[in-house]
Amino acid sequence: MNGPTKMKTDPLSLVFCALGGLVLLFIVAPLASMCIDCSRPEFTETLQDAEVQNSIWLTLSTSMAATLVFAFAAVPFAYLLARKDFPLKGLVTGIIDLPIVIPHSAAGIALFGVVSRTGFLGKAAGQIGLSFVGTGAGIALAMAFVSLPFLINAARDGFLAVPVRLEKAALNLGASPSRVFFTVSLPLAWRPILSGLILMWARGMSEFGAVLIIAYHPMVTPILIYKRFGEFGLEYARPVAVIFIAVCLLFFVAFRFLAREKQHAQR
Numbered sequence: 001m002n003g004p005t006k007m008k009t010d011p012l013s014l015v016f017c018a019l020g021g022l023v024l025l026f027i028v029a030p031l032a033s034m035c036i037d038c039s040r041p042e043f044t045e046t047l048q049d050a051e052v053q054n055s056i057w058l059t060l061s062t063s064m065a066a067t068l069v070f071a072f073a074a075v076p077f078a079y080l081l082a083r084k085d086f087p088l089k090g091l092v093t094g095i096i097d098l099p100i101v102i103p104h105s106a107a108g109i110a111l112f113g114v115v116s117r118t119g120f121l122g123k124a125a126g127q128i129g130l131s132f133v134g135t136g137a138g139i140a141l142a143m144a145f146v147s148l149p150f151l152i153n154a155a156r157d158g159f160l161a162v163p164v165r166l167e168k169a170a171l172n173l174g175a176s177p178s179r180v181f182f183t184v185s186l187p188l189a190w191r192p193i194l195s196g197l198i199l200m201w202a203r204g205m206s207e208f209g210a211v212l213i214i215a216y217h218p219m220v221t222p223i224l225i226y227k228r229f230g231e232f233g234l235e236y237a238r239p240v241a242v243i244f245i246a247v248c249l250l251f252f253v254a255f256r257f258l259a260r261e262k263q264h265a266q267r
Contacts, residue, residue, distance in 0.1 A: 051219075133215065
């Protein structure tokens with residue numbers, strides 16, 4: 001397998017480096033400026049704020065729960081998309097990407113019509129004493145709705161990269177289709193699947209529009225940042241944003257590190 005080549009100092013490479021530097025500057029500069037403008041007393045006071053702590057924990061936990069629960073259906077579905085041809089498959093893949101395309105406030109309104117007390121899912125849940133509007137369960141559904149395509153697409157690409165001949169060889173040796181899936185396909189596609197899980201979890205945490213429609217309270221961190229900005233101004237919203245970004249980066253780097261360690265252990 002051909003790996004990346006060493007950077008050469010030819011004019012084209014220098015142009016590409018300059019363009020890449022501009023892209024990185026565009027991403028890093030606003031974040032760095034926000035962190036620099038946040039004073040230490042503001043950061044410390046906000047870090048000790050119980051409302052901020054509860055909001056961050058709610059955001060992390062609901063997004064993680066949505067990711068893990070929906071992964072049980074999304075990963076097998078992705079395998080089906082990678083290995084099987086069926087009528088209207090193109091339409092199905094287009095539907096999967098819809099939550100990425102439509103405005104997320106509109107997605108929240110559409111989802112609200114289903115999970116509210118008058119919606120079919122809300123009515124069914126109400127019969128067993130479960131409510132989605134204004135609850136953590138509703139927040140998890142809103143997060144999953146807008147982030148599920150990231151997991152499905154990543155897992156599908158991972159399964160497409162698994163050689164079909166390996167699966168056929170296992171079937172010819174007497175393995176059942178389920179055993180082939182769990183012992184051949186899934187282990188070989190674990191890295192893209194893990195990347196999809198991380199992307200779904202991260203995208204869910206950052207969701208604002210759909211969650212706002214389903215549940216203003218309890219308040220996830222993106223809504224808390226917006227609320228403090230609207231009511232008190234930038235100085236009160238900025239420390240919350242800095243803390244939330246730091247927590248997200250911490251978990252993101254930790255997951256990436258664990259994935260890399262697992263990869264080295266398998267070599």
